[in-house]
Amino acid sequence: MKRPGNRVGSPPASPAADHRGRVWEPSQGSHDSRVGSPPASPAADHRGRVWEPSQGSHHSHRLGDVALALGSGLAVALVLLIVVVILGDVTYNGASHLTLGFLTQAPRDGMTAGGIFPAIFGTVALVVLMTLAVLPAGVATAIYLSEYANPGSRLTRLVRVAVNNLAGVPSIVFGLFGLGFFVQFVGAGIDRALYGGQRIFGQPALVWAALTMAVLTLPVVIVATEEALAAVPRELRLASAALGASRLQTIVRVVLPQALPGILTGAILAISRGAGEVAPILFTGVAYFLPKLPGSLHDQFMQLGYHVYVLSTQSPDVDATRPILYATVLVLLLLTFALNATAVVVRSHMRRRFAGAAS
Amino acid sequence: MATSSENPVERPPDRAMLAGLTPPTRPTLPRLGSPPVQSSDRTNHGRAERPRLASRRPRFQALAEVAIRVLAFTSIAAIILIFVFIGKEAWPLFHSAAIAREVTLAKMWFAQQWPGYDAPEHVWQPVSEIPKYAAWPLVVGTLKVTLIAMLVAVPLGVGAALFVSQYAGRRLREIVKPTVELLAGVPSVVLGFFALMVMASWMQQALGLDSRLNALVAGVALSFAIIPVVFTVSEEAFGAVPRSYVEASTALGAARWQTILRVIVPAAGPGVAAGIALGLGRAVGETMIVLMASGNAAILSASPADSVRTVSATIAAELAEVVFGGAHYTVLFFLGVLLFAFTLGTNLLGEFAIGRMRRRLGGAA
Numbered sequence: 001m002k003r004p005g006n007r008v009g010s011p012p013a014s015p016a017a018d019h020r021g022r023v024w025e026p027s028q029g030s031h032d033s034r035v036g037s038p039p040a041s042p043a044a045d046h047r048g049r050v051w052e053p054s055q056g057s058h059h060s061h062r063l064g065d066v067a068l069a070l071g072s073g074l075a076v077a078l079v080l081l082i083v084v085v086i087l088g089d090v091t092y093n094g095a096s097h098l099t100l101g102f103l104t105q106a107p108r109d110g111m112t113a114g115g116i117f118p119a120i121f122g123t124v125a126l127v128v129l130m131t132l133a134v135l136p137a138g139v140a141t142a143i144y145l146s147e148y149a150n151p152g153s154r155l156t157r158l159v160r161v162a163v164n165n166l167a168g169v170p171s172i173v174f175g176l177f178g179l180g181f182f183v184q185f186v187g188a189g190i191d192r193a194l195y196g197g198q199r200i201f202g203q204p205a206l207v208w209a210a211l212t213m214a215v216l217t218l219p220v221v222i223v224a225t226e227e228a229l230a231a232v233p234r235e236l237r238l239a240s241a242a243l244g245a246s247r248l249q250t251i252v253r254v255v256l257p258q259a260l261p262g263i264l265t266g267a268i269l270a271i272s273r274g275a276g277e278v279a280p281i282l283f284t285g286v287a288y289f290l291p292k293l294p295g296s297l298h299d300q301f302m303q304l305g306y307h308v309y310v311l312s313t314q315s316p317d318v319d320a321t322r323p324i325l326y327a328t329v330l331v332l333l334l335l336t337f338a339l340n341a342t343a344v345v346v347r348s349h350m351r352r353r354f355a356g357a358a359s
Numbered sequence: 360m361a362t363s364s365e366n367p368v369e370r371p372p373d374r375a376m377l378a379g380l381t382p383p384t385r386p387t388l389p390r391l392g393s394p395p396v397q398s399s400d401r402t403n404h405g406r407a408e409r410p411r412l413a414s415r416r417p418r419f420q421a422l423a424e425v426a427i428r429v430l431a432f433t434s435i436a437a438i439i440l441i442f443v444f445i446g447k448e449a450w451p452l453f454h455s456a457a458i459a460r461e462v463t464l465a466k467m468w469f470a471q472q473w474p475g476y477d478a479p480e481h482v483w484q485p486v487s488e489i490p491k492y493a494a495w496p497l498v499v500g501t502l503k504v505t506l507i508a509m510l511v512a513v514p515l516g517v518g519a520a521l522f523v524s525q526y527a528g529r530r531l532r533e534i535v536k537p538t539v540e541l542l543a544g545v546p547s548v549v550l551g552f553f554a555l556m557v558m559a560s561w562m563q564q565a566l567g568l569d570s571r572l573n574a575l576v577a578g579v580a581l582s583f584a585i586i587p588v589v590f591t592v593s594e595e596a597f598g599a600v601p602r603s604y605v606e607a608s609t610a611l612g613a614a615r616w617q618t619i620l621r622v623i624v625p626a627a628g629p630g631v632a633a634g635i636a637l638g639l640g641r642a643v644g645e646t647m648i649v650l651m652a653s654g655n656a657a658i659l660s661a662s663p664a665d666s667v668r669t670v671s672a673t674i675a676a677e678l679a680e681v682v683f684g685g686a687h688y689t690v691l692f693f694l695g696v697l698l699f700a701f702t703l704g705t706n707l708l709g710e711f712a713i714g715r716m717r718r719r720l721g722g723a724a
Contacts (some may be wrong), residue, residue: 333549
């Protein structure tokens with residue numbers, strides 16, 4: 001009797017012929033329908049046919065197992081290798097240039113010297129504004145989906161389809177959208193209404209980049225928040241209702257505090273995504289180089305990811321910018337990884353808490 | 360509290376308590392239909408133990424619930440607005456006479472006889488004396504890079520998912536999954552940087568290629584962004600195959616690898632397909648990696664060793680320098696519409712596949 005598990009440890013097979021085709025030929029590709037049928041039926045379908053060849057050669061089975069384990073194991077090894085090589089290369093080449101001065105100074109001499117402070121400042125400003133915009137919309141959508149909506153209704157399904165599809169829209173398309181909608185429609189509209197047509201908001205700016213990024217990260221917040229709301233035990237809602245609390249009171253006083261870590265996770269993941277994306281801000285507010293930090297919503301800004309792009313593609317002196325470039329990449333990676341790691345910790349903390357509450 | 364005679368379910372308190380303690384099929388909370396105003400009106404006569412939020416600010420509750428409902432449609436609004444506003448900027452391509460003098464749909468998709476060329480050709484040269492907007496070099500370039508990326512990402516992503524779900528022990532799994540998440544968290548501009556600064560040189564030396572930046576480098580770098588997508592969705596799909604399938608197969612005497620290839624993989628097939636579809640959408644739309652690593656020469660060829668210019672990279676590289684509302688601008692937005700439509704298609708396909716798998720395995724789970 002073979003049981004699943006521990007086959008990896010079995011000794012390598014002798015070089016017998018591969019019987020793959022022969023063993024399973026009788027099934028003639030009917031496995032699709034076999035799997036689709038209820039769980040009991042696969043046994044019934046193939047009883048006689050499967051038994052016979054399986055009793056044939058144990059060597060072929062060993063070989064098949066080893067081949068499959070080795071093949072998929074190789075895939076795992078390659079994936080791990082890719083990550084290690086990328087991170088190793090960036091850390092090895094970037095760490096030496098990563099000093100406090102590098103983080104706190106502005107670029108000098110055509111970006112071949114100095115630091116990246118304006119890019120860090122711009123990135124932080126961008127994600128703070130983005131978070132302010134995306135959290136209310138994302139959390140409200142999740143509350144609606146999990147607490148108010150009838151799960152089967154057409155409207156709810158439509159919201160879900162929209163959220164899923166929004167997550168798949170290419171980031172460059174968000175850039176086009178930001179330019180067409182926020183800059184040219186909303187921004188120019190504000191200028192016409194408030195500034196007599198003078199160009200203030202009707203051009204790429206921090207606020208438009210942040211709002212574009214907020215639309216891009218909306219699905220991240222919605223999915224994480226919904227997951228968090230779903231993890232809140234139903235008994236808490238029922239107890240609250242039994243005490244006479246209204247639905248909104250239950251949500252605000254009982255459900256949201258419980259789901260807070262999950263919402264936080266969503267916000268952090270959104271920030272991590274927003275800090276790394278470049279394409280959406282290309283036409284909506286990022287600048288190549290600015291002598292001043294952005295002072296208002298309608299200023300342009302520098303950003304870490306775009307700085308990496310500029311340094312690696314448009315540098316007048318590649319060798320001179322190389323250490324700066326590597327250090328900038330390292331800062332960007334450390335920033336996103338730190339955010340992701342925080343999200344993972346918060347999430348696992350939340351899971352433990354609810355696991356305790358449920359038992 | 361049994362004293363709360365005004366519970367929102369409008370039942371005698373004892374029955375409401377009962378309903379709250381026994382798990383009913385639906386929550387006993389008022390559903391969508393019950394107007395929030397009503398419940399807050401009642402709170403005006405509320406007793407001491409009612410929470411303050413409602414008794415002090417009855418209107419606030421109603422407003423907040425309206426706000427929640429309105430904000431819930433942000434996503435739908437976003438999808439529609441994206442479509443409308445990108446389409447709006449691309450629309451002149453279909454009807455504007457001024458733009459038709461420079462470019463039409465026919466000129467984009469059919470080979471044109473340009474002065475100085477021997478035969479009709481597809482040429483993308485939007486910034487030249489006679490602007491040329493052939494879309495095929497960009498579309499073929501995109502497909503080429505995408506194909507290479509998928510050829511790398513699908514075996515690696517699905518293979519790794521298979522290993523993690525079927526062979527790996529707990530400890531290995533807890534190394535591999537966070538590592539893949541780490542890869543998913545690497546910003547695409549960093550992958551582009553790595554391809555441009557490091558990988559391009561390695562691959563040029565190893566393969567003896569003419570151009571340092573080409574479809575192969577961009578495709579392989581792009582696969583690094585796709586692997587996590589394919590891996591995550593596939594791994595979930597493999598994990599969702601009911602144990603009873605494995606047990607039935609094993610009881611019939613099937614070897615481990617037979618069970619995996621003939622039972623688990625087909626059962627998880629739609630899920631894996633969904634992962635591939637989502638990865639495909641991501642690959643076609645990914646911008647920074649190809650912008651930095653592909654060489655950006657709009658050459659119409661089948662060779663992976665040639666430089667390519669993809670649709671997304673073209674938009675990213677050119678939109679900043681065009682005249683608003685001009686022919687070039689309009690064409691770039693039209694390319695954006697194509698990208699948007701394509702990824703919408705792959706997403707819906709992926710969703711369909713996941714739904715299919717859920718239904719399929721639903722009876723067994």
